Amino acid sequence: xxxxxxxxxxxxxxxxxxxxxxxxxxxxxxxxxxxxxxxxxxxxxxxxxxxxxxxxxxxxxxxxxxxxxxxxxxxxxxxxxxxxxxxxxxxxxxxxxxxxxxxxxxxxxxxxxxxxxxxxxxxxxxxxxxxxxxxxxxxxxxxxxxxxxxxxxxxxxxxxxxxxxxxxxxxxxxxxxxxxxxxxxxxxxxxxxxxxxxxxxxxxxxxxxxxxxxxxxxxxxxxxxxxxxxxxxxxxxxxxxxxxxxxxxxxxxxxxxxxxxxxxxxxxxxxxxx
Amino acid sequence: xxxxxxxxxxxxxxxxxxxxxxxxxxxxxxxxxxxxxxxxxxxxxxxxxxxxxxxxxxxxxxxxxxxxxxxxxxxxxxxxxxxxxxxxxxxxxxxxxxxxxxxxxxxxxxxxxxxxxxxxxxxxxxxxxxxxxxxxxxxxxxxxxxxxxxxxxxxxxxxxxxxxxxxxxxxxxxxxxxxxxxxxxxxxxxxxxxxxxxxxxxxxxxxxxxxxxxxxxxxxxxxxxxxxxxxxxxxxxxxxxxxxxxxxxxxxxxxxxxxxxxxxxxxxxxxxxxxxxxxxxxxxxxxxxxxxxxxx
Numbered sequence: 001x002x003x004x005x006x007x008x009x010x011x012x013x014x015x016x017x018x019x020x021x022x023x024x025x026x027x028x029x030x031x032x033x034x035x036x037x038x039x040x041x042x043x044x045x046x047x048x049x050x051x052x053x054x055x056x057x058x059x060x061x062x063x064x065x066x067x068x069x070x071x072x073x074x075x076x077x078x079x080x081x082x083x084x085x086x087x088x089x090x091x092x093x094x095x096x097x098x099x100x101x102x103x104x105x106x107x108x109x110x111x112x113x114x115x116x117x118x119x120x121x122x123x124x125x126x127x128x129x130x131x132x133x134x135x136x137x138x139x140x141x142x143x144x145x146x147x148x149x150x151x152x153x154x155x156x157x158x159x160x161x162x163x164x165x166x167x168x169x170x171x172x173x174x175x176x177x178x179x180x181x182x183x184x185x186x187x188x189x190x191x192x193x194x195x196x197x198x199x200x201x202x203x204x205x206x207x208x209x210x211x212x213x214x215x216x217x218x219x220x221x222x223x224x225x226x227x228x229x230x231x232x233x234x235x236x237x238x239x240x241x242x243x244x245x246x247x248x249x250x251x252x253x254x255x256x257x258x259x260x261x262x263x264x265x266x267x268x269x270x271x272x273x274x
Numbered sequence: 275x276x277x278x279x280x281x282x283x284x285x286x287x288x289x290x291x292x293x294x295x296x297x298x299x300x301x302x303x304x305x306x307x308x309x310x311x312x313x314x315x316x317x318x319x320x321x322x323x324x325x326x327x328x329x330x331x332x333x334x335x336x337x338x339x340x341x342x343x344x345x346x347x348x349x350x351x352x353x354x355x356x357x358x359x360x361x362x363x364x365x366x367x368x369x370x371x372x373x374x375x376x377x378x379x380x381x382x383x384x385x386x387x388x389x390x391x392x393x394x395x396x397x398x399x400x401x402x403x404x405x406x407x408x409x410x411x412x413x414x415x416x417x418x419x420x421x422x423x424x425x426x427x428x429x430x431x432x433x434x435x436x437x438x439x440x441x442x443x444x445x446x447x448x449x450x451x452x453x454x455x456x457x458x459x460x461x462x463x464x465x466x467x468x469x470x471x472x473x474x475x476x477x478x479x480x481x482x483x484x485x486x487x488x489x490x491x492x493x494x495x496x497x498x499x500x501x502x503x504x505x506x507x508x509x510x511x512x513x514x515x516x517x518x519x520x521x522x523x524x525x526x527x528x529x530x531x532x533x534x535x536x537x538x539x540x541x542x543x544x545x546x547x548x549x550x551x552x553x554x555x556x557x558x559x560x561x562x563x564x565x566x567x568x569x570x
Contacts, residue, residue, distance in 0.1 A: 008478075013378065016369050019446050020385050026400040027392065029411075038409070045414055089293040098283045104290060111301045113559055117507040117528060118552035121535045121544040122307035123300065145300035148293055177285075206394045208510045213536060224395040228514060231399060238409065245396045256391040264387065267451065268458035 027249075034242035041238055053239055060244035066219065067226035068251060070136065071205055074222060078140045079200040082147035083193060089148070090155035091181055095167075105156075112149045120209070127214050138214035139222070143204045151196045158189045195266020198259055205252060223248050308552070311545035318539035331546035340522045341530055341547070348526045350437060352505040359447050360497060364490070366448035367456035368482065375461075383457065389449040398514055401443040405429050405515075429516045433523035436516050440524060443511065452497050459490035499562045503555055527551055 033041055035052035044050060092098075093105055123142060132138035162184060170180050186193070211222040221229070227248055230241045256263060312331055316324035335341050366386060373379035389397075404411045405428040413425040428439045463486060471485050509528030512518055518525035518533070525533075527547065535544025 009373075012369055012372055016366075016373070016382055019366060019369075019448060020382070022446050023386060023389055023449055026397060027389065030396070030400060041409065042414075045411070045418075085292045085296065088289040092286050092289045096283075096286050098286045104294070107297065107302075108293070111297060111305075113556070114301075114305060115503060115507055115552055115555045117531070117555075118308050118548045119301065119304040120531070121541055121548055122304035122311060124536070125307065125311075125541065126300070126304055141296070142300050145296035148296060152293065202391065208395065208514075209532070224393060227393070227395045227399060231402060238403065241399070245399055249392050249396055252391045252393065253388075260384075260387065260391075264454055267454055 030242045030245050030249075034239055034246050036239050038238055056237070056239045056243040057247070060240050061247055063230075064223070064226065064244045064247045067221055067223040068248070070215070070220060071223040072251065074136050074139045074143070074211075075201045075204040077136070078143035078147060078204050079197045081140065081144040082151055082200050083197050085144060086148045086151035086155055086196075087181075087186075087193070089152045090159055091185060093152070093156045094159035095177075108149055108152055111146075112153060116146065124213055132214070134215055134217045134220045136215070136220065139204070139207075139211055142210070143200075143207075147200045147203070151200070154192065154196060155189060158192050159185055162188055191262050192266050194259065194262045198256070198263045199267065201255070202252070308545050308548050311542055312549045314542040314545075316540075316542040324542065327542070331543050332550070335543060335546050335550065340525060341527065343522060344525045344527045344530050347437070347524060348506065351441070351508075351526060352502065354441050355501050355505045356498065358441075359450075360452060360494070360501060362447040363450060363452040364456050364487075364494075366446070367453050367460055368486065370457060371460035371486075386449050386453060390451075390454075395514075397444065398511065402429075402515060405439050430520050432520065436520060436524050440511055440515055443515070452501075455493050455497060456490050459493045460486060463489050495562075495566060499559065502558060502562075506551060506555055506558075 029046070032048055034056060035049040035054065036044070037053060040049060040051065089108070093101065127133065127138045127142070132141075166184055167180055170184060175183070206224060208224045208228070212225050215221055215225065227244060230244055313326055313328060314324040315327045315330065370379060370382045370386070373382055403409070407413060407427045412428060416422065416424045426435060429436050468481065468485055471481060476484065507528055509526050509532060512524045512526055512529050513532065516524045518529050528551065531544050531547035531551070534540045534547060
């Protein structure tokens with residue numbers, strides 16, 4: 001292909017730099033404002049803090065700590081549960097022929113398409129009747145239920161791509177199904193399993209309406225709802241609010257810092273398959 | 275042999291059991307309940323003794339001017355998401371694709387990917403502060419450049435300012451799943467096809483419209499239906515930023531459902547709204563599938 005002219009390339013970089021500036025700006029602003037008093041926020045709006053208020057972080061952490069632990073527990077457990085359940089289902093769908101297979105997989109597919117808005121009110125009634133209000137399981141169980149649908153769907157296609165001969169040769173070597181699953185399927189599909197788990201964590205971490213409904217208690221609140229409540233107070237100390245937001249951003253940054261490669265790969269290859 | 279088959283199938287069904295336990299209890303049963311509850315007069319006063327009222331909830335909801343108006347509001351938000359959000363991610367992805375696979379391209383891709391993992395609530399709270407009338411950034415900027423008279427309560431002044439403010443949230447709307455999907459689509463383009471077009475002297479615009487853009491149509495179809503289905507159900511931005519106001523000016527159907535069910539305790543009416551939205555979404559999904567089949 002014809003080499004791009006240097007001028008075109010510079011223009012490209014400048015446009016992208018401007019777009020990136022606006023994309024990153026909220027994060028910059030959050031960081032610098034998290035160290036300012038309300039007064040300094042007014043007098044020195046965009047600059048670095050002149051008199052950084054580090055105690056905002058310790059004060060915010062005292063509140064956010066509980067939310068962070070709750071969110072980590074809920075998102076982590078839900079992701080592990082959804083992946084576990086999906087692996088079992090996907091393996092069976094990919095490997096065996098059995099009566100009602102298409103019907104059962106069809107139910108899975110159907111609920112992938114049925115919008116959650118239909119079930120919001122009855123799910124709330126159900127969770128209340130089960131006595132799960134203000135229990136982390138009120139969030140975890142429905143997250144597993146809806147999260148597993150797409151993972152089962154994607155993993156099935158991945159497991160089906162494994163050459164039949166590999167299963168055959170393992171069987172001749174005397175391996176059972178459990179061993180085939182762990183020594184053949186899991187290593188083969190590990191990147192996609194990991195990226196599905198990450199996507200699941202991202203979704204449940206960001207969910208707002210459901211935890212707002214079923215985990216209203218301060219002690220059980222998730223991060224998203226907890227941060228929202230910061231805004232509700234009468235006298236807002238904006239610095240403290242921004243410090244809480246910064247603290248709430250860190251865990252996913254760390255998690256995805258190590259795993260972004262898998263996540264991006266899995267997202268894009270999964271999308272092409274679907 | 276037959277016994278072996280049954281035993282083997284027994285194991286198969288055991289493996290499917292956990293999945294269907296969750297599907298049954300948390301999806302099938304609530305879906306069924308949604309329809310049943312939509313025919314009940316069920317609120318906080320008669321919580322223990324809901325009463326069957328036939329289609330009364332549907333009649334009441336469909337006749338409610340707030341509910342009708344909420345669809346006009348929804349149309350604005352969904353159209354914006356379909357055109358502007360998708361357009362922005364396509365343009366962003368294409369510009370990075372044009373940078374090539376070198377160091378700068380990789381850095382740009384990473385830089386736009388990072389904000390994806392910032393919790394959505396953090397971004398929303400930033401924008402809430404952006405529009406905040408007393409301390410907020412937008413009014414501050416306006417005052418400091420001498421446009422004091424332009425300052426206003428952005429999220430509450432009138433319908434145009436409230437809707438416009440929510441729509442502008444997240445500018446420049448690049449960082450997201452769509453961006454990654456389109457970028458992967460562009461990067462999968464066979465360069466030899468393009469070389470021929472370049473030899474023929476095709477302009478950059480022509481290259482984009484005739485060669486590159488058609489290559490991401492499959493991705494665009496997928497994201498379009500996802501954006502559409504997601505957009506119809508979405509109401510947390512409106513709930514957080516304007517609570518549906520001023521008046522009902524930013525109330526979308528999802529928020530109307532939430533308020534009926536959880537603020538006014540009208541579980542029957544809430545369910546009926548859920549069923550109506552479900553029917554609309556399924557109709558659109560079905561039409562989209564028909565359309566895609568005809569295309570291919």
